[in-house]
Amino acid sequence: MLYGFLEKRASGKPVTSDMVAAMVQNDLPEPQRTGIMQALGMKKPEEQAAAAVPAAPPPPPFTPHWQGKSEVMFEMMLNEVPEALRGVFRGKLLEILRQKSKGGSVTESHVTEVVQEIVPEPFKTTILKKYTELGDVDLSCIDSIIARHGKAQDSLTYILHDTQETVGFLPPEALRAISNKTGIPLSAIYNVATFYKSFRMEPKGVHHLKICNGTACHLKDRDGVLSNIEKMVAQASAKKVTMEKTLCLGCCDCAPAVVIDGEVAQGPEAKTKVEKLLA
Ligand code: FES
Structure with a gap:
């Protein structure tokens, strides 16, 4: 029977492997056809078609x-x-x-x-x-800040400054996000954020104190008068008061001087005001 099939396909020409394959696929009845195809490692026409279709290219990386x-x-x-x-x-x-x-x-x-x-x-x-x-810190501003200043390391202080302006301080998550988005090493970002006194790693308190560390205030017993304020603030919640030591506040006639929520106060008066704030 097989010879008969091949004879028809060859029509007097030499028998080729393609002719044998075509005979197996088209002339043999089932289940012989499938059995022989499997034995010869041949694919069915539908499998050949699927194999011929190139695989779909992988989707582009997701940029959320x-x-x-x-x-x-x-x-x-x-x-x-x-x-x-x-x-x-x-x-x-x-x-x-x-x-x-x-x-x-x-x-x-x-x-x-x-x-x-x-x-x-x-x-x-x-x-x-x-x-x-993580609390309620919203870091969605960082993308636009980086878009404004660029990703170069030279722009880092501007990025940190704007982030602090928007977020209120520089939480560790913000520094990590800046590092991931700019490629600047996290250690370098920490170095800058902790080097400059103007950067805050803790949230700002409700009240803000600037205590003068200038020469004129030292001459007016700054340490004796203002150290009590520093102690009181150190014991208070950081959420309530943020204290900052600065150079001359430009009001040496009020020495020893403290600026409390934007208003200048002299030593004893400052102490009374801070006591009221913390009460
Ligand atoms: S030195 Fe303190 S206000 Fe000038």
């Missing part, structure tokens, strides 16, 4: 539109992954976020869901606890 603190939270989650694996995990986690957000804006809830669903213990508990400590 982060909302609120979602990016900071994402980076905190990634920081729990060993550094050598972070690149791979970043891609996989972004892909999950793409699906959760349907390619749109990534919210804080999306990131929290990812942590809850795929991060194993004890990392899950650690990360979720850190999220609760």
Whole structure:
């Protein structure tokens, strides 16, 4: 029977392997056809067609539109992954976020869901606890600040200044976000943020005190008069009062001088005012 099939296909020409393959595919009945095709490692026509279709190119990397603190939270989650694996995990986690957000804006809830669903213990508990400590700091301004000043290291002080102006201080999450977005090492950012006295790493209190450290105030017993104020403020909640020691305040006739919420006060009067603020 097989010879008969081949004879028809060859029509007097030499028999080729293509002819044998065509015979197996088209002339043999089932189940012999499938059995012989499998034995010869041949693909069915539909399988050949599927194999011929080139695989769809992988989707471009997801560039999310982060909302609120979602990016900071994402980076905190990634920081729990060993550094050598972070690149791979970043891609996989972004892909999950793409699906959760349907390619749109990534919210804080999306990131929290990812942590809850795929991060194993004890990392899950650690990360979720850190999220609760983030408080109400909104870091969504950082993108526009970096867009304004650029990512070069020369722009760092401007970026930090504008971030502090907007956020109120420089929380660690803000410094981390700036590092991730600019590529400037976090250690370099910490160096600058802690070097300049004008940068605050803690939130500003409700009241603001500037205590003069200038020469004229020292000559007027600055330490004796103002040290009590410093002690009182040091014991108070940082949320209530922010204290800053400065050079000459430009009001040496009031020495030893303190500026309380923008108003100059002289030593004893300043002490009374601060006592009232802290009461
Ligand atoms: S030195 Fe204190 S106000 Fe000038």
